[in-house]
Amino acid sequence: MKAATAILTSALCLGFALPAAANRVFVSNEKGNDVTVLDSETLEVIGTYPVGARPRGITISPDGKELYVCASDDDLVRVFNPETMEETHTLPSGPDPELFVLHPSGNPLYIANEDDNLVTVVDTQTHKVLAEIPVGVEPEGMGVSPDGKVVINTSETTNMAHFINSETFEIFGNVLVDSRPRFAQYNDQGTKLYVSSEIGGTVSVIHPENQTIEKKISFEIPGVLPEAIQPVGIRITKDGKKVYVALGPANRVAVINGETDEVEDYLLVGQRVWQLAFTPDEKYLFTTNGNSNDVSVIDVAANKVVKSVPVGQQPWGVVVAPN
Amino acid sequence: MTGRIIILLAGLAAAGPVLAQQAAQKPVETVRAAVLRVDVPHLPPISRLDTPPGDLGFAGARLAILDNDTTGRFMGQDFEALEVTATPETAAAEMEKLLAEGVPFIVTLADDATTLALADQAGDKALVLNARARGDALRGKDCRANVIHAAPSQAMLTDALAQFLMWKKWPNWFLVAGSHPEDIALADAYRRAATKFGAKIVEERTYEDTGGSRRSDSGHVQVQQQMPVFTQRAAEHDVLIAADENGVFAEWLPYETWDARPVAGSAGLVPRSWAPSLEAWGATQFQNRFEKLATRPMREEDYQTWIALRMIGESATRTQSTDPATLKQFMLSDKFEVAGFKGQKLTIRDWDHQLRQPILLATPTVTASVSPQDQYLHQSSALDTLGIDRPETECQF
Numbered sequence: 187m188k189a190a191t192a193i194l195t196s197a198l199c200l201g202f203a204l205p206a207a208a209n210r211v212f213v214s215n216e217k218g219n220d221v222t223v224l225d226s227e228t229l230e231v232i233g234t235y236p237v238g239a240r241p242r243g244i245t246i247s248p249d250g251k252e253l254y255v256c257a258s259d260d261d262l263v264r265v266f267n268p269e270t271m272e273e274t275h276t277l278p279s280g281p282d283p284e285l286f287v288l289h290p291s292g293n294p295l296y297i298a299n300e301d302d303n304l305v306t307v308v309d310t311q312t313h314k315v316l317a318e319i320p321v322g323v324e325p326e327g328m329g330v331s332p333d334g335k336v337v338i339n340t341s342e343t344t345n346m347a348h349f350i351n352s353e354t355f356e357i358f359g360n361v362l363v364d365s366r367p368r369f370a371q372y373n374d375q376g377t378k379l380y381v382s383s384e385i386g387g388t389v390s391v392i393h394p395e396n397q398t399i400e401k402k403i404s405f406e407i408p409g410v411l412p413e414a415i416q417p418v419g420i421r422i423t424k425d426g427k428k429v430y431v432a433l434g435p436a437n438r439v440a441v442i443n444g445e446t447d448e449v450e451d452y453l454l455v456g457q458r459v460w461q462l463a464f465t466p467d468e469k470y471l472f473t474t475n476g477n478s479n480d481v482s483v484i485d486v487a488a489n490k491v492v493k494s495v496p497v498g499q500q501p502w503g504v505v506v507a508p509n
Numbered sequence: 510m511t512g513r514i515i516i517l518l519a520g521l522a523a524a525g526p527v528l529a530q531q532a533a534q535k536p537v538e539t540v541r542a543a544v545l546r547v548d549v550p551h552l553p554p555i556s557r558l559d560t561p562p563g564d565l566g567f568a569g570a571r572l573a574i575l576d577n578d579t580t581g582r583f584m585g586q587d588f589e590a591l592e593v594t595a596t597p598e599t600a601a602a603e604m605e606k607l608l609a610e611g612v613p614f615i616v617t618l619a620d621d622a623t624t625l626a627l628a629d630q631a632g633d634k635a636l637v638l639n640a641r642a643r644g645d646a647l648r649g650k651d652c653r654a655n656v657i658h659a660a661p662s663q664a665m666l667t668d669a670l671a672q673f674l675m676w677k678k679w680p681n682w683f684l685v686a687g688s689h690p691e692d693i694a695l696a697d698a699y700r701r702a703a704t705k706f707g708a709k710i711v712e713e714r715t716y717e718d719t720g721g722s723r724r725s726d727s728g729h730v731q732v733q734q735q736m737p738v739f740t741q742r743a744a745e746h747d748v749l750i751a752a753d754e755n756g757v758f759a760e761w762l763p764y765e766t767w768d769a770r771p772v773a774g775s776a777g778l779v780p781r782s783w784a785p786s787l788e789a790w791g792a793t794q795f796q797n798r799f800e801k802l803a804t805r806p807m808r809e810e811d812y813q814t815w816i817a818l819r820m821i822g823e824s825a826t827r828t829q830s831t832d833p834a835t836l837k838q839f840m841l842s843d844k845f846e847v848a849g850f851k852g853q854k855l856t857i858r859d860w861d862h863q864l865r866q867p868i869l870l871a872t873p874t875v876t877a878s879v880s881p882q883d884q885y886l887h888q889s890s891a892l893d894t895l896g897i898d899r900p901e902t903e904c905q906f
Contacts, residue, residue, distance in 0.1 A: 282794070300794050301801070303579055323579045324794055342791060343819075343848065344580040345826065360583045362826065365848040366791070385848040411883075411891060413853040435852075 209465055210268060210507040211472055213481055214241035214255060215498030221255065222481075222497035223271065224472075226465045226506060229483055229493050235271040238264045243285035243328075244503040248292045252310070253505075256283040256297070263297065263308070268507055278315050280306035285369075285503075287328035287337070289352065296337050296352075298325040305339050307355060317355040321348050329370030329379065331394065340367035340381055347381045347390075349397060359397040363390045368418045373426040373444060382417035382431060389417050389431055391447050401447050403431075410436050419461040423468055423486070430471055430484075432459040439473055439482075441489055453491050455482035463504040474501040536585070538831040540577075542821060543591040543612045544570045544640075544814055545627070547600045547619035555760040566618045566640065567592045568803035569811030570818055575802070577822030586825050590616070590818060597623055601630060608634045613833035616640050616659075616817045618810055621647050621691070628653045636837050638817035641810055643754075644694055648861040648897060652904035657840065658863045659817040660809075663698040665896035666780040669868030669880035670750070670773055671702035672894070676882050679747035680708045683770070685740070685762070688717045691754035699750055699774070711744040718757045736765035743768065750774040777872065780880070783812035784871035789879075790852040816849050816864070823847045852879070858893075861904040865892040 208227035215222060219239055223232040238257030245254050246268060253268040256279065263277040263286070279286075280299040283306070287296050293310045303323055307316040322344025329338035330352070337350040340363070347370055349359035364386020371380045372394065379392040389403040405415045416434030422444060423429075429442040435458050441451040456475025463472050464486070471484040475494075481501060483493040546566050554560060562568070570590045577588040591612065595603040600619065604627050607615055615635045617624050621644035628637045637656045639647070643663045647656075674680070682703060686696035696713070703710050716739070740749065740762070749766055751774040753759035759775035771777060785796060785806030799807045799815075824836040824845065839845055841862070846854040851867045858865060870878040881887075885894040893899075 282797070301797055320582075322583065323576045324791070341580075343576055344583070345823075345848075346580070346583060348583075365846060365854055385852075385854045386846070387854075413891065416852075 207509075209509070211463070211465075211481075212244055212246070212253060212268070212505050212507070213472075213474060213497045213501045214244040214503040215500060216240055216242055216476070216502040217500040218498030220498050221253075221266075221271070222501070224481065224495060224497075226470060229495055231495065231497070233271070234498060235266075237266065237273075238262075242502045243283065243297075244505050245286060245288055246505050246507055247288065247310070248290070248508060250507045250509040254286065254288070254295065254310075256286060256503075258282050258284060258300075263295070275313065277308050277310065277313055278306075279308065280304055280315075280318065284326055285328050287330045289330060290332065290334045296328050296330065296339075296350075298328050298339060300324050300326060300342075303341070305337070305350065319350060319355050319357065321357070322346050327367055327369040327381065329372055331372050332374050332376045336394065338370040338372075338379060338381075340370050342366045342368065342384075345383075345386075347379070347392065349394075361390075361392055361397050361399065363392075363399070364388045364402070369420050371420040371422060373422045373429075374424050375426050377426070378444075380420045380422070380429060380431075382420055384416045384418055384434065387412065387415050387417065389420065389442075403442060403447055403449065405431075405433060405436070405440055405449060405452075407433075407436055407438060407452050410438070418459075419473075421462040421464055421471065423464070428486070430462055432462055432473060434458055434460065435477075437475075439471075439484065451489055453484060453489060455484070455491055456480045456494055461503045463506045465506050466508050472504050472506065474504050476500045476502060537581075537587050538585060539587045539589060540614070540821060540825055540831045540833075540836070541589055541591075541612050542614035542616065542818060543593055543607050544616045544618065544818075545593045545595060545600070545603060545607065547595045547597055547617070547623050547627075549597060549620060551755075554756045555758075559756065559760075562803075562805055562808075564803060565808060566616075566810040566814045568799070568805075569807065569813070569815035570616070572799050572802055572811075573815045573818035573822065576819060577825070580822065580826055584826060584829060586831055588818070588822060588825075600627060604630050614638065614821055614836075616814055617642075618814065624656075625651050625653070628656045631655055636833070638820070640813035640817045644691070645698060645897060646694070648863050649903035652861050652906065654862075654906040656862060657817075657820070657857060658861070659820065660813045661782050661866060661868060662863060662896050663695050664701065665863075665866075666868055667695070667698040667702040668705065668895045669780040670778070670870060671699075671706040671708060672880045672882040672885055673778075673870050673878050674748060674773065675706045675708060676884060677747075681711045681745065681747045682708055683740075683743045683746035683749045684710050684713045684752065685716055685749060685758075686713065686752035687755060687757050688715055689755050689757075692752050695752040695754055695775075699752060711746050714739070714743070716753070716758045718755070732761045732765060736761055737767045740765075741767040746770060748773055751776050778870050778877060779872075780868050781871050782809045782866065782868065783807060784869045784876050786871060786874060787850070787869060787876045789876075790850050792850040795850045812849075816847065816855070819849070820845075820847050820864075853892075856890075858899075860899045860902045861897065863896060865890060865895075867892065868895060 211224040239259035243256035282301040322341025324342035327340035364383035366385040419432040438452040457477035618641040624642040751759035753775035
């Protein structure tokens with residue numbers, strides 16, 4: 187019933203779209219076992235759809251045709267048609283998939299298996315496991331270089347960013363960072379890799395060529411306990427000039443100058459902010475706020491929070507359709 | 510499952526720069542540790558659910574070694590922990606063997622008196638990591654420079670509960686303490702916590718341990734008569750606090766009190782270093798990994814042993830060294846921090862070598878709250894609102 191309504195709504199949207207085409211925003215609700223879909227222009231909820239047990243990581247293919255969800259407690263990745271939100275197939279993921287990253291070409295998918303200290307590589311076309319790569323304890327963050335040659339995994343208890351050759355699946359470098367690295371993000375220029383450390387409270391800026399830490403960004407917010415500042419999700423504008431970092435229970439998103447790597451602003455969002463996603467035109471940045479069960483919408487040009495939208499239970503990840 | 514490629518790290522270490530290269534150049538170095546558990550003969554606990562498992566503490570050690578070794582593969586480091594059980598009578602002899610073998614790190618699971626004796630016996634030959642004893646004297650007048658306390662102190666636990674009860678606006682406490690020395694010390698800690706946070710102990714009673722059957726078929730029949738009578742005509746109170754370190758009576762108090770009042774302390778809402786119900790801060794994954802390994806929920810002794818050995822592992826990773834003196838020095842420096850699935854970094858107090866840590870307030874099935882409560886502020890670390898702070902310490906190394 188829900189799916190049918192969604193198709194209808196979506197058809198209407200397509201039929202009467204305004205010049206600035208709206209994109210669908212997909213939010214995984216960890217405790218709700220569903221995904222809330224928003225419209226990126228009206229900022230209204232289009233619908234909510236069941237997606238399996240404990241959905242966390244969520245991403246979409248570059249052509250916008252396949253939506254991937256880590257169903258952590260089902261031990262697999264579920265794949266949905268983003269238009270209908272009907273499940274098309276599943277991908278083997280290894281146990282407890284938490285977060286993943288797609289190769290820029292859309293294939294393969296690199297998945298962190300939190301319970302098994304592995305990164306699983308899955309072919310999105312053949313649905314076969316290509317490799318299992320042993321990494322540190324509690325792998326979570328997954329990043330990929332813009333040229334697709336290097337895959338990054340962060341291990342939360344080992345406290346390293348592992349550099350993996352995407353063709354040979356071999357680890358060729360390990361960089362020790364602060365406690366509980368959660369997320370790894372290259373800038374589009376491929377000149378910097380940002381790794382957030384949740385318990386350490388810092389973001390390490392790593393030079394991808396020689397795998398050394400160029401700078402450690404730390405955060406200070408008046409009136410917020412230092413222990414509450416726990417960096418997790420990172421997103422960077424295409425020009426590499428603005429870096430946004432979700433600060434967890436500090437309920438803020440930090441705005442960092444991507445050239446100097448200095449913090450320029452803190453934006454107040456909902457409670458326990460973890461993951462972020464831009465609209466393709468970078469007009470808006472969406473944040474998932476796990477404790478207030480909502481999504482904050484940031485106007486990127488103005489660096490202002492313009493709206494918060496209630497979603498499901500414990501929103502975890504977010505992705506915006508490319509088209 | 511065909512066609513899978515399992516990449517073995519050993520084969521590729523040579524390919525990479527930085528850490529991987531170092532790992533390839535130097536031979537694997539081992540960090541040796543031991544877990545010495547001193548079991549005191551005990552009557553069975555009130556509840557059969559609380560029967561101590563045979564691998565108590567050791568299961569936590571095994572997970573810590575797995576975690577340390579996984580990281581160690583990238584560093585050229587290997588970790589091991591011998592598992593030794595003893596009685597209070599054989600503890601010294603077992604300690605002697607470990608010292609003779611040159612084991613530099615010894616995690617102890619023992620009562621206060623035995624822990625102190627073992628620490629003195631170890632002297633400068635080994636660093637003792639206390640994973641069970643909670644007495645404040647061990648961190649105060651009896652403190653030793655060669656001991657680090659991974660287990661929280663009684664003062665930390667009682668302060669954690671006191672903060673929550675004050676937040677609840679339940680300041681009037683009826684304190685029921687057991688008759689054992691540890692119970693008396695725990696009652697002292699509650700009195701101190703009451704003074705510190707502005708609560709009032711309106712009445713105190715002692716529950717004498719007269720021995721006898723704790724878990725007979727008729728146990729509950731007796732209890733249903735005894736507990737209401739024991740708690741009858743207490744001064745008007747908001748909450749009953751039980752101080753029962755040996756599990757003699759506290760578990761019988763909830764629902765059996767004369768007045769309809771909640772029970773906290775050693776039963777009901779219990780301040781703890783760990784609870785198997787905790788899910789926040791990545792704890793779910795940690796609980797899963799432990800339960801897969803031990804096929805049972807994690808207990809406080811397992812957590813405290815795990816964190817003690819992780820402290821050693823973390824120091825070896827950060828210093829890229831396996832030299833015991835280097836590791837000890839790093840652990841006691843202001844650079845040391847370790848993640849323990851409690852939402853913030855854990856560090857060591859330099860005045861008494863106590864590991865700072867949030868304290869969970871748990872019922873048997875859920876984690877109801879975690880202290881420090883947000884409303885209690887501190888000039889250096891909110892965690893120092895729990896336990897004995899720098900200005901009040903009696904410890905002199």
